[in-house]
Amino acid sequence: MTADEDGDRPVVIEVEGATKTFVQRRRVTRRGLRRERLDVHAVRDVSFTVRAGEMVGYLGPNGAGKSTTIKMPIGILTPTTGRLRVAGLDPARQRLALARRIGVVFGQRSTLWWDLPLRDSFELVRHLYRVPADRYRANLDRFVDLLDLGPFLATPVRQLSLGQRMRGDLTAAFLHDPAIVYLDEPTIGLDVVSKAAVRSFLAETNREHGTTIMLTTHDTADIEQLCRRVLVIDHGRLGFDGDLATLRDRLGGDRMLIVDLPGPVPPVSVTTPGARVVRVDGPRQWLSFPATASAAPLIAEVAARYPVVDLSIREPAIEDVITRLYTSGPIPTARQPTTPTDHSNASAVGEP
Template identity: 70%
Template sequence: MEAPRTPETVIELAQVGRTFTVSRRTGVLRRERRVVHAVRDLSFTVRAGEFVGYLGPNGAGKSTTIKMLTGILAPTAGRISVAGLDPARRRTALARRIGVVFGQRTTLWWDLPLRDSFELIRHLYKVDRVRYRERLDRLTELLGLGEFLATPVRQLSLGQRMRGDITAALLHDPAVLVLDEPTIGLDVVSKAAMREFLRDLNAQQGTTVLLTTHDLGDIERLCRRVMLIDHGRLAFDGTLDDLRATAPGETSLEAVVTRLYTRDRLFQ
């Protein structure tokens, strides 16, 4: 009998580091330089079909990690592979295999109708017209875009724009979706709809999702696995139940995480 196949690894970081040199003026003619370790000795893997939460306080190294995974930054140490590619060296090729959504930044054209932004994205990614039409029709139905496809992006509500950004990230059918605060600022109804869509996307299509967020409600409702980063290092990697077990007596996930990052400081 043939053994079941193990899901392939789609994200891999091996002893990754990223440093920045910062300077400040200490006198009229003098500047002081120091090296800041944004990420240090970071290693983890994500397998196809996983939905993983990536948590940490401001300054912990989350955004730096995301920028390295998407090729915006190159690591100063270690090795990264995403969808079989080195992000920093193969950024254009990688863009065709991943989708990225930054909750506080849009990838849409501000003054164009939403539909025209999608058409430009089709050309950028060289998506076959028939495949694009099928994909857009399905996403329009699932995310309820029909009423505002002809509306300029600048006139959309935040919830509508976020649905547009999610659609833009999925039009080329990526294997990996990286989400940075995708529900930030959304009202209760829009947030619930976004969570349901992302849950179904992962469960039904097997899209691998890496989610960074400060909204622990997103983590509880979407993620089966959680990683915590602190001072640029991986501090925890396990299930939600494993995470709760680290703080006996705490009833909410927020209390557990707060305790880990304050009283039981992960890395000094």
């Protein structure tokens, strides 16, 4: 989706100046035994908007405020200060109406019925959301195919593997055709095959049905494969909002030119500014160069001096980029807040 296409879509999630403060009381022995009030600021003045059809990654270290931020537009938590609108509704005051328009998946908790066969859990979801029978059958058939649910539809949820249960939770969250889906660690603990199935399902659902998805995860591969836009929060403050490529550019780091030669040779000699050989393994050599620089001059120099068999470029690892952001402090946001002009009329828990 291009920037112009983004601008043509209605805003479906609007968070403006959201702050969430929790009150804790602890015992202190100073001047006698008493309780002292302690204000914990989980989220501080967070603002962002999400347009219909976006798939947005939400990143941050443990305790950064990710889950607290996600719970406010779901309606589980009420902001201490600030304004939220989701699908044209106030999440805290119109939670029941909003629940029919959203889906939620928390990777470490299940919304399925533990002792029922998976198919019966889906039937209960159908009745809870009052999904028409024909639409339910069509959706379920599609999800069974996309997520390969057929072999264990008759299996009680408690007997499912983690990967099977997660595919069941995803189906339950999407069965009623929600306009917006919040996913908190949807691939946690899954094997490679299950992760691939979940990612493929999310990408296709977003692409084919325009479902807006907010994805919170510690697995940066989820972000790289699914999300063009990322929000990064740390210590309760939004440190970045923009394209993944822009995040890489702003935080620097190195790209890698991997060169395959006909045979082993000493480290190649180059004069391109900032370029250097960092590894040699037989006929293959790795040359790092600044992430903000064009690869063309370095490629041209290497090709002119050496008989190149093959070469490729590796972008900075997103894990390294995020780590640099956490340790360097907030950087200016890459995206200006959007002033909403339209709203589309388009269940769960976690920790602060």
